Amino acid sequence: xxxxxxxxxxxxxxxxxxxxxxxxxxxxxxxxxxxxxxxxxxxxxxxxxxxxxxxxxxxxxxxxxxxxxxxxxxxxxxxxxxxxxxxxxxxxxxxxxxxxxxxxxxxxxxxxxxxxxxxxxxxxxxxxxxxxxxxxxxxxxxxxxxxxxxxxxxxxxxxxxxxxxxxxxxxxxxxxxxxxxxxxxxxxxxxxxxxxxxxxxxxxxxxxxxxxxxxxxxxxxxxxxxxxxxxxxxxxxxxxxxxxxxxxxxxxxxxxxxxxxxxxxxxxxxxxxxx
Amino acid sequence: xxxxxxxxxxxxxxxxxxxxxxxxxxxxxxxxxxxxxxxxxxxxxxxxxxxxxxxxxxxxxxxxxxxxxxxxxxxxxxxxxxxxxxxxxxxxxxxxxxxxxxxxxxxxxxxxxxxxxxxxxxxxxxxxxxxxxxxxxxxxxxxxxxxxxxxxxxxxxxxxxxxxxxxxxxxxxxxxxxxxxxxxxxxxxxxxxxxxxxxxxxxxxxxxxxxxxxxxxxxxxxxxxxxxxxxxxxxxxxxxxxxxxxxxxxxxxxxxxxxxxxxxxxxxxxxxxxx
Numbered sequence: 001x002x003x004x005x006x007x008x009x010x011x012x013x014x015x016x017x018x019x020x021x022x023x024x025x026x027x028x029x030x031x032x033x034x035x036x037x038x039x040x041x042x043x044x045x046x047x048x049x050x051x052x053x054x055x056x057x058x059x060x061x062x063x064x065x066x067x068x069x070x071x072x073x074x075x076x077x078x079x080x081x082x083x084x085x086x087x088x089x090x091x092x093x094x095x096x097x098x099x100x101x102x103x104x105x106x107x108x109x110x111x112x113x114x115x116x117x118x119x120x121x122x123x124x125x126x127x128x129x130x131x132x133x134x135x136x137x138x139x140x141x142x143x144x145x146x147x148x149x150x151x152x153x154x155x156x157x158x159x160x161x162x163x164x165x166x167x168x169x170x171x172x173x174x175x176x177x178x179x180x181x182x183x184x185x186x187x188x189x190x191x192x193x194x195x196x197x198x199x200x201x202x203x204x205x206x207x208x209x210x211x212x213x214x215x216x217x218x219x220x221x222x223x224x225x226x227x228x229x230x231x232x233x234x235x236x237x238x239x240x241x242x243x244x245x246x247x248x249x250x251x252x253x254x255x256x257x258x259x260x261x262x263x264x265x266x267x268x269x270x271x272x273x274x275x
Numbered sequence: 276x277x278x279x280x281x282x283x284x285x286x287x288x289x290x291x292x293x294x295x296x297x298x299x300x301x302x303x304x305x306x307x308x309x310x311x312x313x314x315x316x317x318x319x320x321x322x323x324x325x326x327x328x329x330x331x332x333x334x335x336x337x338x339x340x341x342x343x344x345x346x347x348x349x350x351x352x353x354x355x356x357x358x359x360x361x362x363x364x365x366x367x368x369x370x371x372x373x374x375x376x377x378x379x380x381x382x383x384x385x386x387x388x389x390x391x392x393x394x395x396x397x398x399x400x401x402x403x404x405x406x407x408x409x410x411x412x413x414x415x416x417x418x419x420x421x422x423x424x425x426x427x428x429x430x431x432x433x434x435x436x437x438x439x440x441x442x443x444x445x446x447x448x449x450x451x452x453x454x455x456x457x458x459x460x461x462x463x464x465x466x467x468x469x470x471x472x473x474x475x476x477x478x479x480x481x482x483x484x485x486x487x488x489x490x491x492x493x494x495x496x497x498x499x500x501x502x503x504x505x506x507x508x509x510x511x512x513x514x515x516x517x518x519x520x521x522x523x524x525x526x527x528x529x530x531x532x533x534x535x536x537x538x539x540x541x542x543x544x545x546x547x548x549x550x
Contacts (some may be wrong), residue, residue: 011534012531015294015297018289018290019294022290022344022364023368023369023372026346026380026382030378036537036541038534038535038538069297089297094301096362100340100360101302101305103302105301106301106302121528128438132434160399160400163438163442164442167438253396259286259288259289263311263313263314
Protein backbone atom coordinates (compact mmCIF):
# COMPACT_ATOMS: atom_id res chain seq x y z
CA UNK A 1 0.00 0.00 0.00
CA UNK A 2 1.27 3.45 -0.92
CA UNK A 3 2.33 5.76 1.86
CA UNK A 4 -0.02 8.75 2.07
CA UNK A 5 1.62 12.18 1.80
CA UNK A 6 -0.30 15.35 2.65
CA UNK A 7 0.80 18.78 1.45
CA UNK A 8 -0.96 21.28 3.67
CA UNK A 9 -0.74 25.01 3.09
CA UNK A 10 -2.66 28.19 3.84
CA UNK A 11 -1.88 29.36 0.32
CA UNK A 12 -1.46 27.58 -3.02
CA UNK A 13 0.65 24.73 -1.65
CA UNK A 14 3.03 25.01 -4.59
CA UNK A 15 6.08 25.71 -2.44
CA UNK A 16 5.41 23.00 0.13
CA UNK A 17 4.80 20.50 -2.66
CA UNK A 18 8.12 21.41 -4.33
CA UNK A 19 9.91 20.91 -1.00
CA UNK A 20 8.13 17.65 -0.24
CA UNK A 21 8.64 16.17 -3.69
CA UNK A 22 12.33 17.06 -3.70
CA UNK A 23 12.72 15.22 -0.40
CA UNK A 24 10.58 12.25 -1.42
CA UNK A 25 12.45 11.91 -4.73
CA UNK A 26 15.38 10.77 -2.57
CA UNK A 27 13.44 7.62 -1.70
CA UNK A 28 13.15 5.86 -5.02
CA UNK A 29 11.88 2.57 -3.70
CA UNK A 30 8.99 3.90 -1.64
CA UNK A 31 5.60 4.48 -3.29
CA UNK A 32 3.79 7.62 -2.26
CA UNK A 33 0.31 8.92 -2.87
CA UNK A 34 0.05 12.68 -2.81
CA UNK A 35 -2.97 14.43 -1.28
CA UNK A 36 -3.04 18.22 -1.64
CA UNK A 37 -4.75 20.48 0.88
CA UNK A 38 -4.14 24.08 -0.19
CA UNK A 39 -5.94 27.17 1.14
CA UNK A 40 -6.38 25.87 4.70
CA UNK A 41 -7.33 29.16 6.30
CA UNK A 42 -9.46 28.45 9.38
CA UNK A 43 -9.31 26.28 12.47
CA UNK A 44 -12.25 24.26 11.17
CA UNK A 45 -10.47 23.55 7.93
CA UNK A 46 -7.34 22.56 9.84
CA UNK A 47 -9.41 20.16 11.96
CA UNK A 48 -10.95 18.67 8.82
CA UNK A 49 -7.45 18.02 7.47
CA UNK A 50 -6.52 16.31 10.75
CA UNK A 51 -9.58 14.10 10.35
CA UNK A 52 -8.58 13.18 6.78
CA UNK A 53 -5.06 12.40 7.90
CA UNK A 54 -6.49 10.15 10.61
CA UNK A 55 -8.64 8.31 8.07
CA UNK A 56 -5.66 7.77 5.79
CA UNK A 57 -3.63 6.44 8.73
CA UNK A 58 -6.36 3.98 9.69
CA UNK A 59 -7.02 2.85 6.14
CA UNK A 60 -3.38 2.17 5.40
CA UNK A 61 -2.19 1.04 8.80
CA UNK A 62 0.68 3.52 8.55
CA UNK A 63 0.81 7.10 9.67
CA UNK A 64 0.95 9.52 6.73
CA UNK A 65 3.72 12.00 6.03
CA UNK A 66 2.55 15.59 6.38
CA UNK A 67 4.42 18.58 4.98
CA UNK A 68 3.05 21.95 5.98
CA UNK A 69 3.72 25.61 5.37
CA UNK A 70 1.05 26.95 7.70
CA UNK A 71 2.14 30.31 8.97
CA UNK A 72 -0.59 30.85 11.55
CA UNK A 73 0.77 29.07 14.64
CA UNK A 74 -2.77 28.11 15.76
CA UNK A 75 -3.44 26.25 12.51
CA UNK A 76 0.00 24.65 12.58
CA UNK A 77 -0.63 23.47 16.16
CA UNK A 78 -3.93 21.85 15.14
CA UNK A 79 -2.38 19.95 12.24
CA UNK A 80 0.37 18.78 14.57
CA UNK A 81 -2.23 16.88 16.56
CA UNK A 82 -2.71 14.56 13.60
CA UNK A 83 -1.58 10.94 13.69
CA UNK A 84 1.30 11.61 11.29
CA UNK A 85 4.98 12.22 10.71
CA UNK A 86 4.94 15.98 10.34
CA UNK A 87 7.48 18.29 8.74
CA UNK A 88 6.48 21.84 9.46
CA UNK A 89 8.52 24.22 7.45
CA UNK A 90 7.90 27.51 9.24
CA UNK A 91 8.09 25.92 12.66
CA UNK A 92 11.50 24.49 11.86
CA UNK A 93 13.07 27.66 10.56
CA UNK A 94 11.21 30.80 11.60
CA UNK A 95 12.50 30.88 15.17
CA UNK A 96 16.20 30.47 14.26
CA UNK A 97 15.77 33.06 11.52
CA UNK A 98 14.12 35.48 13.95
CA UNK A 99 17.07 35.01 16.29
CA UNK A 100 19.57 35.61 13.48
CA UNK A 101 17.83 38.73 12.18
CA UNK A 102 17.04 40.03 15.63
CA UNK A 103 13.42 40.80 14.71
CA UNK A 104 10.11 39.01 15.04
CA UNK A 105 8.42 37.67 11.92
CA UNK A 106 5.06 39.05 10.92
CA UNK A 107 3.27 35.69 10.58
CA UNK A 108 1.39 36.79 7.52
CA UNK A 109 -0.30 34.35 5.20
CA UNK A 110 0.53 33.96 1.53
CA UNK A 111 2.99 36.74 0.86
CA UNK A 112 5.20 34.68 -1.40
CA UNK A 113 3.57 35.04 -4.74
CA UNK A 114 2.71 38.04 -6.80
CA UNK A 115 4.68 40.69 -5.02
CA UNK A 116 8.33 40.09 -4.18
CA UNK A 117 10.23 37.25 -5.84
CA UNK A 118 8.62 37.30 -9.21
CA UNK A 119 8.64 41.01 -9.69
CA UNK A 120 4.98 41.78 -9.42
CA UNK A 121 1.84 40.56 -11.11
CA UNK A 122 1.69 43.26 -13.73
CA UNK A 123 5.30 42.78 -14.72
CA UNK A 124 4.79 39.04 -15.18
CA UNK A 125 1.59 39.47 -17.17
CA UNK A 126 3.38 41.88 -19.47
CA UNK A 127 6.22 39.40 -19.89
CA UNK A 128 3.76 36.60 -20.71
CA UNK A 129 1.89 38.74 -23.21
CA UNK A 130 5.13 39.80 -24.86
CA UNK A 131 6.35 36.23 -25.02
CA UNK A 132 3.12 34.96 -26.56
CA UNK A 133 3.19 37.73 -29.14
CA UNK A 134 6.80 36.89 -30.03
CA UNK A 135 6.52 33.11 -30.19
CA UNK A 136 8.04 31.21 -33.10
CA UNK A 137 9.24 34.24 -35.01
CA UNK A 138 5.70 35.48 -35.52
CA UNK A 139 6.94 39.05 -35.51
CA UNK A 140 10.24 40.89 -35.28
CA UNK A 141 8.57 44.09 -34.12
CA UNK A 142 9.73 45.43 -30.84
CA UNK A 143 12.59 42.94 -30.39
CA UNK A 144 14.48 45.76 -28.71
CA UNK A 145 12.22 45.23 -25.70
CA UNK A 146 13.14 41.54 -25.35
CA UNK A 147 15.25 40.37 -22.42
CA UNK A 148 16.28 37.30 -24.37
CA UNK A 149 15.69 35.86 -27.84
CA UNK A 150 15.88 32.07 -28.06
CA UNK A 151 16.90 30.54 -31.38
CA UNK A 152 17.10 26.97 -32.62
CA UNK A 153 15.57 24.47 -35.03
CA UNK A 154 11.84 23.81 -34.98
CA UNK A 155 10.71 21.70 -31.96
CA UNK A 156 13.87 21.98 -29.89
CA UNK A 157 12.06 23.42 -26.86
CA UNK A 158 12.02 27.16 -27.51
CA UNK A 159 8.34 27.79 -26.80
CA UNK A 160 8.00 26.10 -23.39
CA UNK A 161 11.32 27.60 -22.29
CA UNK A 162 10.23 31.10 -23.36
CA UNK A 163 6.94 30.74 -21.50
CA UNK A 164 8.66 29.48 -18.37
CA UNK A 165 11.12 32.38 -18.45
CA UNK A 166 8.18 34.78 -18.65
CA UNK A 167 6.00 33.05 -16.07
CA UNK A 168 8.62 32.26 -13.45
CA UNK A 169 11.18 35.01 -13.90
CA UNK A 170 9.17 37.79 -15.56
CA UNK A 171 11.45 37.91 -18.62
CA UNK A 172 10.29 39.03 -22.03
CA UNK A 173 11.43 36.04 -24.04
CA UNK A 174 11.03 36.07 -27.81
CA UNK A 175 11.89 33.01 -29.86
CA UNK A 176 12.82 32.47 -33.49
CA UNK A 177 13.17 29.24 -35.41
CA UNK A 178 16.33 28.68 -37.42
CA UNK A 179 15.05 27.33 -40.73
CA UNK A 180 16.55 25.85 -43.92
CA UNK A 181 16.26 29.28 -45.61
CA UNK A 182 18.65 30.72 -43.03
CA UNK A 183 21.11 27.87 -43.56
CA UNK A 184 21.05 28.30 -47.34
CA UNK A 185 21.61 32.02 -47.03
CA UNK A 186 24.36 31.21 -44.56
CA UNK A 187 23.46 33.96 -42.13
CA UNK A 188 21.00 34.91 -39.44
CA UNK A 189 17.98 36.97 -40.41
CA UNK A 190 18.70 40.69 -40.15
CA UNK A 191 16.36 41.20 -37.17
CA UNK A 192 18.36 38.64 -35.19
CA UNK A 193 21.75 40.02 -36.20
CA UNK A 194 20.67 43.39 -34.86
CA UNK A 195 19.91 41.79 -31.49
CA UNK A 196 22.84 39.40 -31.34
CA UNK A 197 23.71 40.17 -27.74
CA UNK A 198 20.28 38.90 -26.65
CA UNK A 199 20.41 35.64 -28.57
CA UNK A 200 20.59 32.33 -26.79
CA UNK A 201 20.57 29.06 -28.71
CA UNK A 202 18.95 25.75 -27.94
CA UNK A 203 20.11 22.61 -29.64
CA UNK A 204 18.97 19.02 -29.37
CA UNK A 205 20.14 15.54 -30.28
CA UNK A 206 18.91 14.67 -33.78
CA UNK A 207 17.48 11.32 -32.59
CA UNK A 208 15.38 13.03 -29.95
CA UNK A 209 14.30 15.73 -32.41
CA UNK A 210 13.20 13.12 -34.96
CA UNK A 211 11.11 11.43 -32.27
CA UNK A 212 9.42 14.69 -31.24
CA UNK A 213 8.74 15.77 -34.82
CA UNK A 214 7.38 12.34 -35.76
CA UNK A 215 4.63 12.77 -33.18
CA UNK A 216 3.49 15.85 -35.05
CA UNK A 217 4.10 14.74 -38.62
CA UNK A 218 4.74 11.02 -38.80
CA UNK A 219 6.75 9.76 -41.78
CA UNK A 220 7.46 13.27 -43.10
CA UNK A 221 10.78 14.45 -44.49
CA UNK A 222 10.60 17.10 -41.76
CA UNK A 223 10.74 14.39 -39.09
CA UNK A 224 13.22 12.08 -40.79
CA UNK A 225 16.42 11.41 -38.91
CA UNK A 226 18.53 12.44 -41.92
CA UNK A 227 16.80 15.81 -42.11
CA UNK A 228 16.99 16.36 -38.34
CA UNK A 229 20.71 15.56 -38.42
CA UNK A 230 21.28 18.05 -41.21
CA UNK A 231 19.24 20.84 -39.58
CA UNK A 232 20.87 20.41 -36.18
CA UNK A 233 24.37 20.38 -37.71
CA UNK A 234 23.59 23.51 -39.74
CA UNK A 235 22.07 25.30 -36.76
CA UNK A 236 25.04 24.51 -34.53
CA UNK A 237 27.44 25.62 -37.24
CA UNK A 238 25.56 28.90 -37.60
CA UNK A 239 25.44 29.52 -33.84
CA UNK A 240 29.15 28.75 -33.53
CA UNK A 241 29.94 31.08 -36.43
CA UNK A 242 27.88 33.89 -34.97
CA UNK A 243 29.25 33.46 -31.46
CA UNK A 244 25.87 32.60 -29.95
CA UNK A 245 25.90 30.81 -26.59
CA UNK A 246 23.80 27.68 -26.60
CA UNK A 247 22.86 24.59 -24.61
CA UNK A 248 21.59 21.11 -25.44
CA UNK A 249 17.98 20.68 -24.30
CA UNK A 250 17.80 16.92 -24.97
CA UNK A 251 17.91 15.65 -21.41
CA UNK A 252 16.89 18.73 -19.49
CA UNK A 253 13.59 19.72 -17.94
CA UNK A 254 11.95 23.02 -18.84
CA UNK A 255 13.04 24.34 -15.44
CA UNK A 256 16.65 23.35 -16.01
CA UNK A 257 16.81 24.93 -19.46
CA UNK A 258 15.20 28.15 -18.23
CA UNK A 259 17.36 28.41 -15.11
CA UNK A 260 20.49 27.83 -17.20
CA UNK A 261 19.52 30.54 -19.67
CA UNK A 262 18.83 32.93 -16.79
CA UNK A 263 22.16 32.17 -15.18
CA UNK A 264 24.02 32.72 -18.45
CA UNK A 265 22.24 36.02 -18.99
CA UNK A 266 23.22 37.19 -15.54
CA UNK A 267 26.81 35.99 -15.40
CA UNK A 268 27.82 37.02 -18.89
CA UNK A 269 26.85 40.63 -19.21
CA UNK A 270 25.78 41.29 -22.79
CA UNK A 271 28.82 41.78 -24.99
CA UNK A 272 28.54 44.65 -27.42
CA UNK A 273 27.18 43.50 -30.74
CA UNK A 274 29.94 43.23 -33.34
CA UNK A 275 28.20 45.31 -35.96
CA UNK B 276 22.96 47.91 3.86
CA UNK B 277 20.89 45.05 2.55
CA UNK B 278 21.38 41.62 4.04
CA UNK B 279 22.87 39.24 1.46
CA UNK B 280 20.88 36.05 0.82
CA UNK B 281 22.38 33.17 -1.16
CA UNK B 282 20.24 30.47 -2.76
CA UNK B 283 22.56 27.55 -3.43
CA UNK B 284 21.44 24.46 -5.30
CA UNK B 285 22.88 21.61 -7.31
CA UNK B 286 19.96 21.95 -9.68
CA UNK B 287 17.86 24.89 -10.91
CA UNK B 288 17.52 26.54 -7.50
CA UNK B 289 13.82 27.19 -8.13
CA UNK B 290 12.65 25.20 -5.11
CA UNK B 291 15.20 26.61 -2.69
CA UNK B 292 14.36 30.12 -3.83
CA UNK B 293 10.63 29.59 -3.35
CA UNK B 294 11.27 28.21 0.13
CA UNK B 295 13.66 30.96 1.08
CA UNK B 296 11.45 33.76 -0.22
CA UNK B 297 8.45 32.38 1.67
CA UNK B 298 10.47 32.60 4.90
CA UNK B 299 11.95 36.00 4.13
CA UNK B 300 8.53 37.41 3.24
CA UNK B 301 7.76 37.04 6.95
CA UNK B 302 10.29 39.78 7.69
CA UNK B 303 8.78 42.81 6.06
CA UNK B 304 11.09 45.37 7.54
CA UNK B 305 14.37 43.76 6.58
CA UNK B 306 15.91 44.47 3.17
CA UNK B 307 17.44 41.51 1.41
CA UNK B 308 19.58 41.17 -1.70
CA UNK B 309 19.20 37.83 -3.44
CA UNK B 310 22.21 36.09 -5.01
CA UNK B 311 21.43 32.89 -6.91
CA UNK B 312 23.94 30.06 -7.25
CA UNK B 313 22.22 27.24 -9.15
CA UNK B 314 23.95 24.18 -10.68
CA UNK B 315 26.66 23.87 -8.03
CA UNK B 316 27.85 20.40 -8.95
CA UNK B 317 31.49 20.05 -7.89
CA UNK B 318 33.62 20.62 -4.79
CA UNK B 319 35.43 23.42 -6.61
CA UNK B 320 32.17 25.19 -7.38
CA UNK B 321 31.07 24.75 -3.77
CA UNK B 322 34.35 26.30 -2.57
CA UNK B 323 33.87 29.19 -4.98
CA UNK B 324 30.43 29.82 -3.46
CA UNK B 325 32.00 29.78 0.02
CA UNK B 326 34.47 32.41 -1.16
CA UNK B 327 31.67 34.60 -2.53
CA UNK B 328 29.74 34.26 0.72
CA UNK B 329 32.87 35.31 2.60
CA UNK B 330 33.28 38.37 0.39
CA UNK B 331 29.66 39.38 0.93
CA UNK B 332 30.10 38.97 4.69
CA UNK B 333 33.20 41.16 4.73
CA UNK B 334 31.72 43.81 2.44
CA UNK B 335 28.55 44.18 4.46
CA UNK B 336 29.88 43.52 7.93
CA UNK B 337 27.10 40.97 8.45
CA UNK B 338 27.11 37.29 7.76
CA UNK B 339 24.82 36.39 4.82
CA UNK B 340 21.85 34.06 4.98
CA UNK B 341 22.41 30.91 2.96
CA UNK B 342 19.62 28.57 1.88
CA UNK B 343 20.73 25.33 0.28
CA UNK B 344 19.24 22.23 -1.27
CA UNK B 345 22.55 20.48 -1.93
CA UNK B 346 21.95 16.76 -1.87
CA UNK B 347 25.55 15.59 -2.05
CA UNK B 348 26.68 15.64 1.61
CA UNK B 349 30.25 16.57 0.61
CA UNK B 350 29.09 19.71 -1.18
CA UNK B 351 26.71 20.57 1.66
CA UNK B 352 29.56 20.18 4.15
CA UNK B 353 31.78 22.56 2.16
CA UNK B 354 29.09 25.27 1.98
CA UNK B 355 28.55 24.87 5.72
CA UNK B 356 32.09 26.10 6.29
CA UNK B 357 31.04 29.52 5.01
CA UNK B 358 30.79 32.51 7.31
CA UNK B 359 26.98 32.50 7.19
CA UNK B 360 23.67 31.64 8.78
CA UNK B 361 22.87 28.47 6.89
CA UNK B 362 19.56 26.69 6.38
CA UNK B 363 20.13 23.36 4.70
CA UNK B 364 16.88 21.61 3.78
CA UNK B 365 18.12 18.15 3.08
CA UNK B 366 20.31 18.14 6.13
CA UNK B 367 17.40 19.23 8.31
CA UNK B 368 14.80 16.83 6.98
CA UNK B 369 16.42 13.84 5.27
CA UNK B 370 17.64 12.07 8.41
CA UNK B 371 14.29 12.20 10.25
CA UNK B 372 12.55 11.14 7.04
CA UNK B 373 14.96 8.20 6.65
CA UNK B 374 14.19 7.16 10.20
CA UNK B 375 10.45 7.38 9.62
CA UNK B 376 10.51 5.44 6.35
CA UNK B 377 13.07 2.97 7.61
CA UNK B 378 15.19 3.25 4.46
CA UNK B 379 18.23 5.23 3.42
CA UNK B 380 17.82 8.00 0.87
CA UNK B 381 19.56 7.72 -2.45
CA UNK B 382 21.25 11.14 -2.36
CA UNK B 383 20.67 11.74 -6.03
CA UNK B 384 20.94 15.16 -7.55
CA UNK B 385 18.12 16.95 -9.30
CA UNK B 386 15.37 14.36 -9.44
CA UNK B 387 12.59 16.79 -8.71
CA UNK B 388 11.75 18.14 -12.10
CA UNK B 389 10.68 16.45 -15.24
CA UNK B 390 9.83 13.02 -13.98
CA UNK B 391 7.58 12.61 -10.94
CA UNK B 392 5.59 15.55 -9.65
CA UNK B 393 4.76 17.21 -12.88
CA UNK B 394 3.82 14.12 -14.81
CA UNK B 395 6.71 13.93 -17.21
CA UNK B 396 8.26 16.24 -19.73
CA UNK B 397 6.31 14.96 -22.71
CA UNK B 398 3.00 15.23 -20.92
CA UNK B 399 3.69 18.84 -19.94
CA UNK B 400 4.86 19.81 -23.43
CA UNK B 401 1.65 18.35 -24.85
CA UNK B 402 -0.37 20.30 -22.31
CA UNK B 403 1.45 23.54 -23.19
CA UNK B 404 0.99 22.98 -26.92
CA UNK B 405 -2.69 22.21 -26.44
CA UNK B 406 -3.15 25.28 -24.27
CA UNK B 407 -1.42 27.58 -26.75
CA UNK B 408 -3.52 26.19 -29.60
CA UNK B 409 -6.71 26.75 -27.59
CA UNK B 410 -6.01 30.22 -26.27
CA UNK B 411 -8.65 32.92 -26.44
CA UNK B 412 -11.26 30.83 -28.24
CA UNK B 413 -9.04 30.50 -31.30
CA UNK B 414 -10.56 27.11 -32.05
CA UNK B 415 -13.27 24.88 -30.65
CA UNK B 416 -11.76 21.80 -32.27
CA UNK B 417 -10.83 19.02 -29.94
CA UNK B 418 -12.34 20.61 -26.81
CA UNK B 419 -13.21 17.07 -25.74
CA UNK B 420 -9.52 16.62 -24.92
CA UNK B 421 -9.42 19.62 -22.54
CA UNK B 422 -9.04 19.09 -18.82
CA UNK B 423 -10.57 22.49 -18.16
CA UNK B 424 -12.02 25.33 -20.21
CA UNK B 425 -11.71 28.77 -18.63
CA UNK B 426 -14.29 31.39 -19.55
CA UNK B 427 -14.66 35.06 -18.73
CA UNK B 428 -14.58 38.54 -20.20
CA UNK B 429 -11.56 39.70 -22.19
CA UNK B 430 -8.49 40.49 -20.00
CA UNK B 431 -9.70 38.85 -16.79
CA UNK B 432 -6.64 36.57 -16.51
CA UNK B 433 -7.62 33.52 -18.56
CA UNK B 434 -4.45 33.25 -20.65
CA UNK B 435 -1.80 33.34 -17.88
CA UNK B 436 -3.92 31.02 -15.74
CA UNK B 437 -4.29 28.53 -18.59
CA UNK B 438 -0.56 28.58 -19.24
CA UNK B 439 0.26 28.10 -15.59
CA UNK B 440 -2.15 25.16 -15.33
CA UNK B 441 -0.40 23.56 -18.32
CA UNK B 442 3.15 24.36 -17.22
CA UNK B 443 2.90 23.54 -13.52
CA UNK B 444 0.21 20.88 -13.41
CA UNK B 445 0.28 19.42 -16.93
CA UNK B 446 -3.37 20.25 -17.60
CA UNK B 447 -4.78 20.89 -21.04
CA UNK B 448 -6.41 24.24 -20.41
CA UNK B 449 -8.45 25.87 -23.15
CA UNK B 450 -9.90 29.32 -22.67
CA UNK B 451 -12.78 31.21 -24.27
CA UNK B 452 -13.70 34.86 -23.95
CA UNK B 453 -17.31 35.71 -23.09
CA UNK B 454 -18.15 38.51 -25.49
CA UNK B 455 -21.04 40.94 -26.04
CA UNK B 456 -22.40 38.66 -28.80
CA UNK B 457 -22.88 35.91 -26.24
CA UNK B 458 -24.66 38.28 -23.86
CA UNK B 459 -27.02 39.52 -26.59
CA UNK B 460 -27.86 35.98 -27.60
CA UNK B 461 -28.30 35.22 -23.93
CA UNK B 462 -26.56 31.88 -24.03
CA UNK B 463 -23.15 30.26 -24.19
CA UNK B 464 -21.73 29.32 -27.57
CA UNK B 465 -22.73 25.80 -28.54
CA UNK B 466 -19.17 24.44 -28.23
CA UNK B 467 -19.08 25.55 -24.60
CA UNK B 468 -22.53 24.22 -23.75
CA UNK B 469 -21.41 20.81 -24.95
CA UNK B 470 -18.48 20.93 -22.53
CA UNK B 471 -20.26 22.51 -19.61
CA UNK B 472 -18.82 20.17 -17.01
CA UNK B 473 -15.30 21.38 -17.88
CA UNK B 474 -16.07 25.09 -17.68
CA UNK B 475 -14.59 27.25 -14.99
CA UNK B 476 -15.23 30.98 -14.87
CA UNK B 477 -12.98 33.88 -13.98
CA UNK B 478 -14.43 37.21 -13.05
CA UNK B 479 -12.82 40.48 -12.05
CA UNK B 480 -13.74 43.77 -10.44
CA UNK B 481 -14.82 46.24 -13.15
CA UNK B 482 -12.45 48.93 -11.82
CA UNK B 483 -9.47 46.61 -12.11
CA UNK B 484 -10.58 45.43 -15.55
CA UNK B 485 -10.89 49.00 -16.82
CA UNK B 486 -7.35 49.69 -15.60
CA UNK B 487 -5.93 46.62 -17.35
CA UNK B 488 -7.78 47.28 -20.59
CA UNK B 489 -6.78 50.95 -20.60
CA UNK B 490 -3.14 49.91 -20.78
CA UNK B 491 -3.89 48.14 -24.05
CA UNK B 492 -6.39 50.55 -25.53
CA UNK B 493 -6.43 53.85 -23.68
CA UNK B 494 -9.62 55.91 -23.88
CA UNK B 495 -11.53 53.23 -25.81
CA UNK B 496 -15.13 52.24 -25.16
CA UNK B 497 -13.72 48.75 -24.60
CA UNK B 498 -11.74 50.01 -21.59
CA UNK B 499 -14.35 52.41 -20.20
CA UNK B 500 -15.56 51.71 -16.70
CA UNK B 501 -19.20 51.73 -17.82
CA UNK B 502 -18.52 49.09 -20.44
CA UNK B 503 -16.42 46.97 -18.07
CA UNK B 504 -19.21 47.12 -15.48
CA UNK B 505 -21.76 46.00 -18.04
CA UNK B 506 -19.64 43.16 -19.40
CA UNK B 507 -18.72 41.84 -15.97
CA UNK B 508 -22.35 41.96 -14.81
CA UNK B 509 -23.51 40.16 -17.95
CA UNK B 510 -20.79 37.53 -17.68
CA UNK B 511 -21.56 36.82 -14.03
CA UNK B 512 -25.25 36.61 -14.81
CA UNK B 513 -24.55 34.13 -17.59
CA UNK B 514 -22.25 32.00 -15.45
CA UNK B 515 -24.78 31.98 -12.64
CA UNK B 516 -27.55 31.01 -15.03
CA UNK B 517 -25.50 28.21 -16.54
CA UNK B 518 -24.32 26.89 -13.19
CA UNK B 519 -20.64 27.53 -13.92
CA UNK B 520 -18.30 27.68 -10.93
CA UNK B 521 -16.19 30.81 -10.90
CA UNK B 522 -13.76 32.88 -8.87
CA UNK B 523 -12.74 36.52 -8.72
CA UNK B 524 -9.19 37.00 -10.03
CA UNK B 525 -8.86 40.66 -8.98
CA UNK B 526 -6.54 40.25 -6.01
CA UNK B 527 -5.04 36.86 -6.69
CA UNK B 528 -1.70 35.85 -8.13
CA UNK B 529 -1.54 33.54 -11.14
CA UNK B 530 -0.48 30.75 -8.78
CA UNK B 531 -3.45 31.32 -6.50
CA UNK B 532 -5.97 31.34 -9.34
CA UNK B 533 -4.47 28.20 -10.89
CA UNK B 534 -4.24 26.32 -7.60
CA UNK B 535 -7.86 27.21 -6.80
CA UNK B 536 -9.06 26.00 -10.18
CA UNK B 537 -7.13 22.76 -9.72
CA UNK B 538 -8.57 22.23 -6.28
CA UNK B 539 -12.12 22.83 -7.52
CA UNK B 540 -11.61 20.39 -10.38
CA UNK B 541 -10.40 17.74 -7.97
CA UNK B 542 -12.87 18.17 -5.16
CA UNK B 543 -16.00 18.59 -7.25
CA UNK B 544 -16.03 15.68 -9.62
CA UNK B 545 -17.55 16.80 -12.91
CA UNK B 546 -21.33 16.83 -12.63
CA UNK B 547 -23.12 15.37 -15.61
CA UNK B 548 -24.02 18.06 -18.08
CA UNK B 549 -27.69 18.93 -17.89
CA UNK B 550 -28.40 18.49 -21.57
